[in-house]
Amino acid sequence: MIAVALTSQPQRAGFPLTLKLTEAKLPKQSWAKISQIRTLTVERIGKRLGRASAEELAQMVEGLNELVGA
Numbered sequence: 001m002i003a004v005a006l007t008s009q010p011q012r013a014g015f016p017l018t019l020k021l022t023e024a025k026l027p028k029q030s031w032a033k034i035s036q037i038r039t040l041t042v043e044r045i046g047k048r049l050g051r052a053s054a055e056e057l058a059q060m061v062e063g064l065n066e067l068v069g070a
Helices: 054-068
Strands: 002-007 018-021 030-039
Touching: 018 054, 030 054
Parallel strands: none
Antiparallel strands: 002 030, 018 030
8 A cells, every 4th residue: 555644734845745635524634745655554554534536646646756757
């Protein structure tokens, strides 16, 4: 499983390093830290708290592409 770190703390760094999630319906306002991508085993994944929209996922992929120079 591929995961992106989330934070509820407002971020100084903007896109492509972070993306403010507005459609994920999370308990708190959250930012995806696109620069902090990880692979996790399925066993480490807990209860789902929310879900990013298809548009937000596409923006995260775009941010990753910018970071790696694709």
